[in-house]
Amino acid sequence: MTALLELSGVDASYGATQVLRGIELSVGDGAMVALLGANGAGKTTTLRAICNMAVRTRGTIRFAGERIDGLATERIVARGIGHIPEGRGTFLSLSVEDNLRLGAYLRRDRGVAGDVDRVCGYFPILRERMHQQAGTLSGGEQQMLAIARALMARPRLLLLDEPSFGLAPVLVQDIFRILRVINREEHTSMLVVEQNVRHALELVGHVVLLETGRVATSGPPQQIAADEAVRRAYLGA
Amino acid sequence: MQAFLHQLLSGLANGSMYASIALALVMIFKATHQVNFAQGELAMFSTYIAATLIDAGVPYWAAFVLTLGFSFVVGIAIERVIMRRIQDAPPLTAVAVLIGLLITCNGLAGRLFGPETKAFPSPFTLDFLPSTTYLSPHEIGMIGVTLVVLLVVFVFFRYTRLGLAMRAVAENPQSSRLVGIRVGRMLALGWGLASALGAVAGMMGAHVLYLEPNMMSGVILYGFAAALLGGIDNPWGAPIGGFILGVLENLAGAYLVGSHLKLALALAVIVAVLIFRPSGLFGRTVVVRV
Numbered sequence: 001m002t003a004l005l006e007l008s009g010v011d012a013s014y015g016a017t018q019v020l021r022g023i024e025l026s027v028g029d030g031a032m033v034a035l036l037g038a039n040g041a042g043k044t045t046t047l048r049a050i051c052n053m054a055v056r057t058r059g060t061i062r063f064a065g066e067r068i069d070g071l072a073t074e075r076i077v078a079r080g081i082g083h084i085p086e087g088r089g090t091f092l093s094l095s096v097e098d099n100l101r102l103g104a105y106l107r108r109d110r111g112v113a114g115d116v117d118r119v120c121g122y123f124p125i126l127r128e129r130m131h132q133q134a135g136t137l138s139g140g141e142q143q144m145l146a147i148a149r150a151l152m153a154r155p156r157l158l159l160l161d162e163p164s165f166g167l168a169p170v171l172v173q174d175i176f177r178i179l180r181v182i183n184r185e186e187h188t189s190m191l192v193v194e195q196n197v198r199h200a201l202e203l204v205g206h207v208v209l210l211e212t213g214r215v216a217t218s219g220p221p222q223q224i225a226a227d228e229a230v231r232r233a234y235l236g237a
Numbered sequence: 238m239q240a241f242l243h244q245l246l247s248g249l250a251n252g253s254m255y256a257s258i259a260l261a262l263v264m265i266f267k268a269t270h271q272v273n274f275a276q277g278e279l280a281m282f283s284t285y286i287a288a289t290l291i292d293a294g295v296p297y298w299a300a301f302v303l304t305l306g307f308s309f310v311v312g313i314a315i316e317r318v319i320m321r322r323i324q325d326a327p328p329l330t331a332v333a334v335l336i337g338l339l340i341t342c343n344g345l346a347g348r349l350f351g352p353e354t355k356a357f358p359s360p361f362t363l364d365f366l367p368s369t370t371y372l373s374p375h376e377i378g379m380i381g382v383t384l385v386v387l388l389v390v391f392v393f394f395r396y397t398r399l400g401l402a403m404r405a406v407a408e409n410p411q412s413s414r415l416v417g418i419r420v421g422r423m424l425a426l427g428w429g430l431a432s433a434l435g436a437v438a439g440m441m442g443a444h445v446l447y448l449e450p451n452m453m454s455g456v457i458l459y460g461f462a463a464a465l466l467g468g469i470d471n472p473w474g475a476p477i478g479g480f481i482l483g484v485l486e487n488l489a490g491a492y493l494v495g496s497h498l499k500l501a502l503a504l505a506v507i508v509a510v511l512i513f514r515p516s517g518l519f520g521r522t523v524v525v526r527v
Contacts, residue, residue: 053414073414082415089412091405102405105398106417153416 003062004029004189005050005081005157010059010069012042012049019045020213023059027157032183032190034200034221037210038233043193044086046210047159050191051076051083064156078106082150086161090142090149092135096126099134099145103152112152119148122178140171147175151182157189158182164196172196176203201225243371244487250376250445251459252483253383256476257438258453258460259467260390261431263475266464267407268427269320270328274335277457278342279315279432280439281450283308285350287440288357288448297360301440305433312432316425346450357443379441386437387476390430394472403427455500459486462503465510468517477519482506 003026012020020042027033035043049057053073061069068076077083091099100119104112120127123144129137134145143163150158163179164172176199182188194200201207201221208218209230217227224230258276265273283304290300315338323330361378372380394400406413406423413420438460439453446452459482467478482503490499510517 051415053411074417074419077415077417085411085415089409089415091408091412093408094401094404098401098404101398101401102413102416102418105402149416 002029003027004031004064005191006060006062007046007050008060008062010046010049010057010061012045012055012057014045014055018213019055020049022214023049023210024215025208025218027189027191028206029156030183030187030189031206032180032192032204033206033208034204035191035193035208035210036197036200036224037216039195040212041210042213043210044161045213047083047085047161047191047193050159051081053083053085077153080154080156081159082153082155082157083159084146084150084161084163086165088142088146090134090137090145092133094134095131096129096134096137096145097131099149100126100152103149106153115152115154119151122151122182123148139166140168140175143167143171143175147179147182151186151188154186155188157191160190160192162193162195164194164199172199179203239370240491241488244491245484246371247373247376248484248487249480250372250379250483251486252463252480253380254438254442254456254479255459255463255482256479257383257386257434257441258456259463259475259479260387260472261434261438262460262464263467263469263472264427264431264434266469267472268403268424269324269331271320271331271335272461273431274332274457275338275342276431276435277453277460278339278346279308279311280435280456281448281453282342282346283311283432283436284357284439284443284448284452285346287436288355288443289350291358297358301360304436304440308436309429309433312429313425315432316428317421320424320428321421343450350450352450354447354449357440357448359444375444379445382437382441386434390434391473399426455503458500458503459483462506462510465507466517468520471517471519474517474519478517481518 005027007023007025010020010023011018023046035046037043045055048055050061051073052071057069059069060067063079063081068079091102100116104115125141126145126148129141134142137145147163163175179190180203183190192200192204201224204221206218207221207224209216209224217224217230258280261276262273265271286307287300287304290303291297295303319334323334359375359378361374394404402413402418403423403426406418406420410420438456442456443452463479463482464475466482467474467476486499486502489502490496494502
């Protein structure tokens, strides 16, 4: 499988504080990869580095074979990367519909209206909330809206920063199930940052484990789950 | 009764200037959280450009449109050249820079166009509009033009892709980048629109106020008061605040405090709003669930 996204030797820092050191990571075309690690390991920063957002980055980042490091965030996004940031990035004062329209901001084709239907197919509740102010949505609905907004751009790769954050376990299962469906039906690759390790291991085909800004280990979820040291450190078992 | 109606309606005419200036202030404030102290002086400067064009023989409405274009470009240039460089600086830096811009515009206008007061023509002639005992044709015209401009601004923000993008940037720049919006361009566009909006107020007001470098000093004060009254965060409230203040100013000037204390009234409104209703009459609080 060819890599859709490839990071090699990526360092990243906030001001003088270096957070990532020599990250090597790749996401295959159509693959689902989880980025795990303790708080402060650099998971969110890795996603930010990919989108050149709020962090200074060195090293090479390739997307679909072309270098994207150093490009402005909006240009990287235009290449086909959807980033659902920490905190979901909802436009709270705008309606659900406007949030979805903004997701399709870069598209000039006539398929946008049809895509509102398409993403509401995954999250039917959004259809009911269409004209509501997004700030009035519950946490789960906002997470669905964030995913739907990103899908409106028809991205090839989704970067998800803790999609389970603050949600009830039932809802987490729901959302992860839908992510799998999206991955299968639309061939959308995903790089998912998660604290919820058990759920993440069930979701993905490949795991990258970060430890204080470096890649500690990576491999298929069964292998990671079986690793004694990993189990002790991250799975509480 | 006639006198009262006259004061009330001509208050709406003055209010139309405050409405445009207030909306211009709110547009920049929403996007950047900066209060553009130079808004009035930029409008004054634009009005001088219009006067120069008209003196050179350009028809009024052609000069009007050209001036809007000029103001738009100047607004964009100010954002791109000056404001962009200080966007990460402490808030007081912007205050200082914008007050500096105010003084520069004022001085430059005096230097280029002379300090003496000039008449500014009205495009609204007697045969074009009905004359009433309550309102002069120019007052009717300036209310009309302002309402049309406000409507255009409303339609732009509500129904166009670009307008939606500008609202998105005002709400959440980071997320806007993530959907592919060029945030810097939108901020510049906002400055351009605000500057053009101010120019409308200047050109409409100059016939009543007469053109001179300090023409807008009272208007900007009322513009601030109107923006605060309507809700500094609320683009629809600000123009309404402008019209309310115009009427209030006229009625209070005629029946309550006299013309000398009219400006103090604007300050009284600012203080009262900040004390009793900081979010303004129409200030919306965004409901957030987590």
